[in-house]
Amino acid sequence: MKGGGALFTLSLLAPVFSDAAELTLRPFELNVIRDPESLQCKHVALREIPRYRGVHDEGYQRSKILDTGEERVQYISFDKDLVWMHAEGLCGRRESWDFHTLLQDETPSGRVSDQIVLQSANIPGSTAHTDIPPLDIEPLITSGDSNNRVDLVFFADGYTEYEKDKFIEDALRLAEDISGNQTFYTVKPLLNFWAAFTPSKEVMNIVLLFLHEITLTLPAQSGIGSGGKPKETPFGLYRDGTELRAVYYSKPEVARAACFSLGDQCDFPILMGNDPLYGGLGGEFTVITPSFANGALVLRHELGHSVIDVGEEYDGGFAYFGVNAAHNRTLTDVPWAHWLTNASAHTHGHDHAEPLARVERSVMPMQAYPWTLLNTSTPWSTTFNSSGTYAWHLVRFSLSGLPEQDDLRVELDGKDLGWVPRKDIGVDRWHYDIKLNRTLKGGEHKVQFVLKNKTREGEAQLCSVEVLEFGDESEFVSTPGHYSLYPTFSDKNETSYRPTNEDCLMRIVTTPNFCKACTEGLWYALLRHVDLIEDLQAGCEQDDSGKWARTLELNLVPLAHLRDSPIDVEESYTITWMKDGHLVKDFANKTKLVDDGDAVGSYVAHVQYTTEEVRVDKDGLLASTAANFVATSCKA
Ligand SMILES: *[C@@H]1O[C@H](CO)[C@@H](O)[C@H](O)[C@H]1NC(C)=O
Ligand SMILES: *[C@@H]1O[C@H](CO)[C@@H](O)[C@H](O)[C@H]1NC(C)=O
Ligand SMILES: *[C@@H]1O[C@H](CO)[C@@H](O)[C@H](O)[C@H]1NC(C)=O
Ligand SMILES: *[C@@H]1O[C@H](CO)[C@@H](O)[C@H](O)[C@H]1NC(C)=O
Ligand SMILES: *[C@@H]1O[C@H](CO)[C@@H](O)[C@H](O)[C@H]1NC(C)=O
Ligand SMILES: *[C@@H]1O[C@H](CO)[C@@H](O)[C@H](O)[C@H]1NC(C)=O
Ligand SMILES: *[C@@H]1O[C@H](CO)[C@@H](O)[C@H](O)[C@H]1NC(C)=O
Ligand SMILES: *[C@@H]1O[C@H](CO)[C@@H](O)[C@H](O)[C@H]1NC(C)=O
Ligand SMILES: *[C@@H]1O[C@H](CO)[C@@H](O)[C@H](O)[C@H]1NC(C)=O
16 A cells, blocks of 8 residues: 555645745635525635645535525635636626625735735725724634644624633633544644634714713623624624524625635634624534533534535434435445444345445424424424334423523423423523433324413523434434434435434534544545645754764654644554655654765655544545655755
């Protein structure tokens, strides 16, 4: 596998030519936001990115529908003309663009400078203009230079000048939660987390009273808007009503300009609204609140969507795609086929048929997202039919504004299910599962949410509710860590399949980790933007006797034995060195090669990373090669 001729298939994309930085090509990335029905473009951004590994000549394109209902099209290619052709193909001739665009400025030499041009409408005489908000950048958790890392940036909304420390604390708490010992901890050396602070003003609360020559200044207010009305905050975050649900943004062009202005330092923008309770939105921007119960939960789920590029695993969604979704049982079409626990359970007897995967037996007889405020006069209820053929069932729901057990009764067929609120949840949202290990009888059943405490009206909310039924352990393996095909039911009750029952935070948002299929997808996604070799530097060293030596130092992303703190996952780096085309056995696995001071010629380092979190590496993303040609001897 390693060594030999493979080392000389030096692709232009992967290696880092350390003494020839000019040769490192940077690909161009196009981002288009448009209306999926009218196909009207709303925004175009075009910039250089440090790298996109494994991209083919025709470029890389993807498109998806965002939580906002908009379509986002991304296209990456090394050919700038091709990128422009794509942009004009999607949005019409450049001259006709009358929407907000973000384009990197080009200097006459063709090299892109750090300058950016923020173009508003190209319409002559247009006064539309977007200022980049002032951004006070602080590192939260960083691991290396932004040109070889994936950078996540928290932007502040609804934090006043005086709440800057709170913003930094909130952002740091969330960054540590998702990368300290769970979720993103194994890929932490590939990530940087930054806080970008902009103070919020709220309606110019500076009231000047020139009576008796007294000047009075009222303090600015903090927090995000409600009732569909944003406050005067940098990105205009707001809730639709007062109840806990999504948090929307009203100034996407400001958020885009802010992230764009940071260049390589902003890959995934996170807009954080200063509100203590549940709320969020995914898509072009990850919108979150620093809620103690829900902030990290929403953040890691939404980052799962945007970073790994996967859809939902929970029921009732509209988008199921990526490494964690299969749409039929054809074994060869199951993206996680190499993670299946019991391979022998999955082959079909018939000679000519394609092998089919086993499907765990379950059904969803009821599911709703009421997002409704409860009242004491009429309980919220719904009925559904059961086939009466499943061994056990589950009532799954989420609530907010219900801090006490005595506030609410949850009933199935008139029987109290004994709901207890999560300890210390207060009025924030939380998710509950009530497992009932018995067969639901065939026929009609009724689920009912009875609000008992009138003073909770206006705040007590039923967010979601579903009933699931399961076969016995021989039909439905519910053991954690078991990989199979588990049915997931969409908002239209269409069935797709996910890898595990409840191992993944893309399904169970309260669980802090991804399943293995998603974690593997996370490595793929990050390693497209990160080269395991940071650089290969040639140098000269003189020892005490005055003798010169040639050195080659290989800087690697600190994984495996190079990590700051070890992790509980098997991983290693294997390093092979070649000098003038010959394997140098003595230097196997060394990050520093010491040669004769007179030595000239080519040095090539090949690096292979292995981790038990990645079983298949189709695009060779876990390998990297760097070359350095030494032309002069050290003594010269
Ligand atoms: C990670 O640390 C947090 C806070 O200390 C703790 O609650 C959690 O259980 C830890 N998770 C793991 C997987 O150790
Ligand atoms: C199965 O689904 C995959 C996508 O998940 C699709 O590419 C394939 O064509 C489907 N195969 C059949 C037999 O429907
Ligand atoms: C694997 O699947 C086969 C076929 O369904 C079954 O007989 C066997 O018991 C399974 N093994 C395990 C360990 O679950
Ligand atoms: C979804 O479809 C299955 C049959 O395919 C049915 O048994 C179930 O009741 C349906 N669920 C809903 C919520 O319509
Ligand atoms: C009380 O809640 C029920 C169930 O959600 C709803 O149908 C009814 O309209 C509500 N009544 C009032 C006065 O809001
Ligand atoms: C349950 O099934 C019965 C008999 O088919 C039907 O009359 C009834 O409307 C169904 N109930 C629901 C909630 O679908
Ligand atoms: C249900 O109860 C049976 C018998 O006690 C047990 O074997 C089985 O594991 C239980 N199933 C679940 C899902 O808890
Ligand atoms: C009802 O809710 C109020 C707060 O809204 C609380 O003070 C009171 O103790 C609750 N009453 C009961 C009976 O739980
Ligand atoms: C280099 O390191 C890898 C990974 O630890 C190991 O498998 C391999 O045997 C090592 N090679 C040599 C020559 O020591």
